[in-house]
Amino acid sequence: MDRRTLAGGLGGLALVVAAVVVLRTGNAPDTLKREIDDAVEVVQQLEPARPANPRAQALDVDALQIGWNGSASAYEVRWNGKELLVPGPEVELPGLAPDDEVAVEIRAVSATGKRSEPLKIAATPKNLYNDRWDDLLVGQVDRFDGPESLDPRKWRVEAEPECLGLRPFGPSKRIDVDCSMAAFQSNTPMRFGVPASDGAIGRAIISVAGAAESSHVRLTLLPDPWQYLKENDAQPRGAVSLDITTQGTRIIADPELPRTAREVPLGDSPMTGLVAGVRHRWELRVLPDAVIALRDGVVVASEPVVVGTRVAHPRIRIDGGGFLDAFGVGGVPERVLPTEVIPLDQDTEVPPDAVAAKVITLEAGNQVSIADIPLSGRKIAAARQAQLVVIRKPESRPGTLPRLADRPGGIKTGAPRLHVMHEDGTKPPQPLLPNGRILVTAEINAIGHRGIELELDGKRIVAMPTNEQGAGVPGRQEFWLDSSALTPGANARLKLSVLPADHGEPVTTETVFELGKTS
Numbered sequence: 001m002d003r004r005t006l007a008g009g010l011g012g013l014a015l016v017v018a019a020v021v022v023l024r025t026g027n028a029p030d031t032l033k034r035e036i037d038d039a040v041e042v043v044q045q046l047e048p049a050r051p052a053n054p055r056a057q058a059l060d061v062d063a064l065q066i067g068w069n070g071s072a073s074a075y076e077v078r079w080n081g082k083e084l085l086v087p088g089p090e091v092e093l094p095g096l097a098p099d100d101e102v103a104v105e106i107r108a109v110s111a112t113g114k115r116s117e118p119l120k121i122a123a124t125p126k127n128l129y130n131d132r133w134d135d136l137l138v139g140q141v142d143r144f145d146g147p148e149s150l151d152p153r154k155w156r157v158e159a160e161p162e163c164l165g166l167r168p169f170g171p172s173k174r175i176d177v178d179c180s181m182a183a184f185q186s187n188t189p190m191r192f193g194v195p196a197s198d199g200a201i202g203r204a205i206i207s208v209a210g211a212a213e214s215s216h217v218r219l220t221l222l223p224d225p226w227q228y229l230k231e232n233d234a235q236p237r238g239a240v241s242l243d244i245t246t247q248g249t250r251i252i253a254d255p256e257l258p259r260t261a262r263e264v265p266l267g268d269s270p271m272t273g274l275v276a277g278v279r280h281r282w283e284l285r286v287l288p289d290a291v292i293a294l295r296d297g298v299v300v301a302s303e304p305v306v307v308g309t310r311v312a313h314p315r316i317r318i319d320g321g322g323f324l325d326a327f328g329v330g331g332v333p334e335r336v337l338p339t340e341v342i343p344l345d346q347d348t349e350v351p352p353d354a355v356a357a358k359v360i361t362l363e364a365g366n367q368v369s370i371a372d373i374p375l376s377g378r379k380i381a382a383a384r385q386a387q388l389v390v391i392r393k394p395e396s397r398p399g400t401l402p403r404l405a406d407r408p409g410g411i412k413t414g415a416p417r418l419h420v421m422h423e424d425g426t427k428p429p430q431p432l433l434p435n436g437r438i439l440v441t442a443e444i445n446a447i448g449h450r451g452i453e454l455e456l457d458g459k460r461i462v463a464m465p466t467n468e469q470g471a472g473v474p475g476r477q478e479f480w481l482d483s484s485a486l487t488p489g490a491n492a493r494l495k496l497s498v499l500p501a502d503h504g505e506p507v508t509t510e511t512v513f514e515l516g517k518t519s
Helices: none
Strands: 015-017 040-042 052-057 064-069 074-079 082-086 090-093 102-109 119-123 138-143 155-158 164-169 172-177 181-186 202-210 216-222 240-245 248-253 280-287 290-295 298-303 311-319 322-330 339-343 354-363 367-372 386-392 417-422 437-444 449-456 459-465 475-482 491-500 507-514
Touching (some): 064 119, 074 090, 090 102, 155 339, 164 322, 181 322, 202 216, 202 240, 240 280, 311 322, 417 491, 417 507, 437 449, 437 491, 449 475
Antiparallel strands (some): 015 507, 040 475, 052 064, 064 090, 074 102, 102 119, 138 322, 155 181, 164 172, 172 322, 202 322, 216 240, 216 311, 290 298, 449 491
């Protein structure tokens, strides 16, 4: 399900509602007339401040990443005659001519659509692209840019079939993960070798972008035979993970791994986590006495542990959505082992093209047992919490390709939200005082909307245009509500409607709060 169709509420009973709203317009057909009830006071907003400190880099020779400093809820970016609204202080511009200088203008946008003065930067993708990033990788880098990306010889996928797709990225595409959880297990072992020029005995890189504020990506190096078990929230024995959220990056290691005294200084990075719609390149670098994480070449996390195995098996897990762009490993070259994992829910035949087979069983105490199966006896009896692992001939293609349907471009956004609080600080579910003022906060996450409406018990009390100088953006609107307009001892229902620019069905959310009785 696309998160743009969801709605949620805070500070009371949250309801998801989809309803057609009768619009009250002014003279222009696309203009919502501003109307504020007498019991409502609009909290005035500051003028949007001009962004500052522009910076640019390139992960590809035909794309630019532009970042800046600012505290606005959204920004308008203009380049090469194009225009884009983004929810944070970073954007990626794909499909550029490598040798052409690109002039970019960035404006902060307020919740009512007012624009700041522009911040300007110019950059040439080819001059910023670092072609040495992949020098220490082995084999071919996986580019997740088409329907054949998840070749079942190379990957095993654990996800609902309909939640994976292909989203445009410049002239190419990338895998759009729109699942509550999706796991991608590599069939290529990662073997650690002698230290490279940077001291690493092995490494794994992932290029990925966030989808929304809840995005969470984890890259785990699994010891044998954990790569054959299904993904779960428990940290496997002997594993080490690169854990990435919108808040930052950290390394999670099995507490039983040997620890060292190695100290690795962190770099100076203005941001360390996922960004919606913007790719970054993370590297999990394994040293003889530590594991470190880098974001775009800058160290952002470290853990002084010794990985106790010579071979690891990379797994990518994405929660809450994201965009999967590229993956690669470094160490000693290893060939792909086409592998299929079959739950032993019933008696199962070993496929005729198998070169090896084994049964993996998860046991109590987070332990795993392995039993090799002779290929002469091809029928395996059903067993609880057991998996039949079949390693096939190199030319085999186990399973089928996941269905990757094309999806429209654009940045995904979250749902609108409503917060309610009395001026004395009381919040639902506590009853609010029947006198004084109530602060209503509407958080709007849509991009390109033209206005909002707020209803109280079925009566519209606010109509607010959000496209003063252009399309509406994510932002926050605050209103003081005179509680004397409410009935003491009753439940009050607030409904927020975000009106799309195309006059389609609005996205709505509701919250209910209780007003206390008079003494």
